[in-house]
Amino acid sequence: MRSSNVVFPDAAGQEAGLIRSAYRRLRSHDFFRHGLLLLAATLVLNFAAFIFHAIVSRRLGVAAYGSLYAVISLGLLASFPAGIFNTVVAKFAAEFREQQDPAHLRSLAIFTCKAFGLGILAYAALGAALGGLLGGFLRVPGWTIMLASVLAGVTVFVTVLRAVAQGTQDFRGLSASFVIDGGFKATLGVILATAKFGLAGGLLGFFAGTALSGVFTFARLWNRFGNAPRAVLRIDWRRVLVTMTGAAALTTATAILSYGDVLIVKHFFAAHDAGIYAAASLGGKILFFLVSFVPMVLIPKAVASHSRGENPLHPLRSALLMVFVLSAGGLIGFALFARLILQLLVGADFLAAAAFLPWYALAMALLATTNVLASYSIALHRFAFSGPLISIALAEITAIFVYHPSLQAVVTILVAGNAVAVAVASALLLFRRVRAV
DSSP states (O other), rough: OOOOOOOOHHHHHHHHHHHHHHHHHHHHHHHHHHHHHHHHHHHHHHHHHHHHHHHHEEEEHHHHHHHHHHHHHHHHHHHOOOOOOOOHHHHHHHHHHTTTTTHHHHHHHHHHHHHHHHHHHHHHHHHHHHHHHHHHHHHHOHHHHHHHHHHHHHHHHHHHHHHHHHHOOHHHHHHHHHHHHHHHIIIIIIHHHTOOOOOHHHHHHHHHHHHHHHHHHHHHHHHHHHHEEEEEEOOOOHHHHHHHHHHHHHHHHHHHIIIOOOOOOHHHOHHHHHHHHHHHHHHHHHHHHTTTTTTHHHHEEEEEEHHHHHOTTHHHHHHHHHHHHHHHHHHHHHHHHHHHHHHHTTTTGGGGGGGTHHHHHHHHHHHHHHHHHHHHHHHTTTTTTTTHHHHHHHHHHHHHHHHOOSSHHHHHHHHHHHHHHHHHHHHHHHHHHHOOO
């Protein structure tokens, strides 16, 4: 009796083949390919910010770092118009790209530089006027408020300039801008922040990379569109204002939900507690910034699909999938390794923040989901979310201002408010789809 030769398939080889096949499909998918590129770039930027905070927090100590983080938060909060104009400019740049109109893209880039260059001066004047008042509220010198205001104006300028690259789907250039930003933040920024310049050095160090990356972004845009024919920028300004209203609602709500709690805690709580909360906020925001690239890809992709008469739900599904997968992984990491993350991020003096870190991260994951849903609506020129989202943000920050018996209570309100925001944004999209059917 002859034994038959039975050939068993190589299970490991099959698995490797499936992984390679899945990877090839992922790379061939336009959304995921560009998303992964921006993910890598934003990871570099966020890791650079991690290096900055890890070194500076150890050098300054809990109380002094709490002051620096509060002023940085104020500067980032003051730069919230960047989100408004970034969304608007990205949307119209995407439309000009679909129309194959480089002349208008050139005009849009020039207009952006002129308008937001003047905006830096406006920020400086506003900082000078409010420096004493806001400095007293945060218990920091008034001149730091003016400096933070100028740097906020620079941030707005650079962010809106990047929107032209975003809208034209120059994701390589956009990614390079983020890498340059992070590189200087982790090198020149740390040097300035730790060179005994106090709060001024910390502020200049944190924002230095952003300013220098703006120079690169302008050079790249000029290389692409500088030789295009000159054209008068013709835009439907009524449509711009409507878009700005929706973008303003999203950006204002995001700014309040991201940084408003930090300022209230700094005002009401002792310096040490404010420093501990700053550490939890810093760690939790890693998750938000981890997926912050998703709307950058979603808006131009959704605009392009809508303009070509294709189903814009495809890029939305891809965007939500990326957010859910990355957020789930991040939340598991924060739940299991909160103390280790804080040890690496800000040092042993801040380990008390471990109790709040997973909850803060959950709030930021919910906020990122809301950001994706609202960005999709803006891309399709739908703005029903505007009023409800602003109302939720104001209700949340009012609740924290009125009721703050402990840091845990503040974080709980933060999670609840962001959960309501996701539910409302999802319901509005679903309601619109049901009506369309």
